[in-house]
Amino acid sequence: MKAPVRVAVTGAAGQIGYALLFRIASGDMLGKDQPVILQMLEITPALPALEGVIMELNDCAFPLLAGTVATDDPNVAFKDADFALLVGAMPRKQGMERKDLLEANGGIFGPQGKAINDHASRDVKVLVVGNPANTNALIAQQNAPDLDPKCFTAMVRLDHNRAMSQLAEKTGAHSTDVKGITIWGNHSSTQYPDLHHATVNGKPALTQVDQDWYENTYIPEVQQRGAAIIKARGASSAASAASAAIDHMRSWALGTEGDEWVSMGIPSDGSYGIEPGVIYGYPVTCKDGKYEIVQGLDINDFSRLRLDATEQELREERAAVEGLFGK
Numbered sequence: 001m002k003a004p005v006r007v008a009v010t011g012a013a014g015q016i017g018y019a020l021l022f023r024i025a026s027g028d029m030l031g032k033d034q035p036v037i038l039q040m041l042e043i044t045p046a047l048p049a050l051e052g053v054i055m056e057l058n059d060c061a062f063p064l065l066a067g068t069v070a071t072d073d074p075n076v077a078f079k080d081a082d083f084a085l086l087v088g089a090m091p092r093k094q095g096m097e098r099k100d101l102l103e104a105n106g107g108i109f110g111p112q113g114k115a116i117n118d119h120a121s122r123d124v125k126v127l128v129v130g131n132p133a134n135t136n137a138l139i140a141q142q143n144a145p146d147l148d149p150k151c152f153t154a155m156v157r158l159d160h161n162r163a164m165s166q167l168a169e170k171t172g173a174h175s176t177d178v179k180g181i182t183i184w185g186n187h188s189s190t191q192y193p194d195l196h197h198a199t200v201n202g203k204p205a206l207t208q209v210d211q212d213w214y215e216n217t218y219i220p221e222v223q224q225r226g227a228a229i230i231k232a233r234g235a236s237s238a239a240s241a242a243s244a245a246i247d248h249m250r251s252w253a254l255g256t257e258g259d260e261w262v263s264m265g266i267p268s269d270g271s272y273g274i275e276p277g278v279i280y281g282y283p284v285t286c287k288d289g290k291y292e293i294v295q296g297l298d299i300n301d302f303s304r305l306r307l308d309a310t311e312q313e314l315r316e317e318r319a320a321v322e323g324l325f326g327k
């Protein structure tokens, strides 16, 4: 049996937390041979509800659950954490853009970044889910000067999964037949779901759908899917978000397969002409616990415009939160 790893989850008593913790404890994220200790962070008033979640976790008698910690202190939650899923933050309501949450949520991620810096494992893998995810990840990273900046990532995997499933539905295929999709940029309505390198059953996707559908239906529907869920459910996506978080961490920790790539929000190194430093959705492959940007993809004028528009939004978000960066 492997030694247990420590997985910190913030916002553990929230909607996503409720869908996420049980899947981590059952081995969906790190494998059926990897015991986990769940270190759950909540705000003080939510600790009683979190106690109830822990009662349920215990009632599942998961073979892989090696321990639980419930706390309102980030220094305790992130102690020796190997993985940290930063979910705790306010969700948007109908009519809001995700960046409207920056003021309400931005302040959460500086202190958490600092606590991660001071207490987590030196090669902790951090995934920010709380919105606006890319810029919150940047705030956390900028408060963790002792860690490799690449430890901090943001979730665009939900968009990636949505893009796969909507293309599969249109072409009468299954999502497993779809490869080579990229979500470039921000987890926001400027994100760019790129089909230029995608295939369905091995054939180029863009030869199987028409350009008008791609441009005027598919792209906006993927971009607006979060808002459509809020409208339909009266609450933001939770189970699908949790599932995407599991996918993101599993790919990062256990690797991607063959020439498959996935989309992750990661610190830009300037690849594809993107401003270095912003947390930008890129196509990546993962191996041995590290991610690497897929290089050499052709970017035509249609794509260039969209890569730059979502980069511009991330630069503006960064400018708005620079006051929250650590010294």
Ligand SMILES: NC(=O)c1ccc[n+]([C@@H]2O[C@H](COP(=O)([O-])OP(=O)(O)OC[C@H]3O[C@@H](n4cnc5c(N)ncnc54)[C@H](O)[C@@H]3O)[C@@H](O)[C@H]2O)c1
Pocket (backbone or CB within 6 Å): 010, 011, 012, 013, 014, 015, 016, 017, 041, 042, 043, 046, 087, 088, 089, 090, 091, 092, 108, 128, 129, 130, 131, 132, 133, 155, 156, 158, 159, 187, 236, 237, 238, 241
């Ligand atoms: N990146 C994505 O694809 C994606 C997808 C879905 C939702 N989200 C975002 O995830 C976040 C959580 O969504 P939810 O539906 O679970 O919301 P929720 O309101 O149900 O739960 C959030 C939880 O976070 C807790 N919390 C608040 N501040 C905290 C702090 N400082 N430390 C620890 N916990 C704290 C709250 O008490 C609450 O229990 C939202 O910001 C939402 O917009 C992102």
Ligand SMILES: O=C(O)C[C@H](O)C(=O)O
Pocket (backbone or CB within 6 Å): 091, 092, 098, 131, 158, 225, 226, 227, 229, 236, 237, 241
């Ligand atoms: O859209 C939202 O605000 C929630 C989440 O980011 C989503 O994409 O479903």
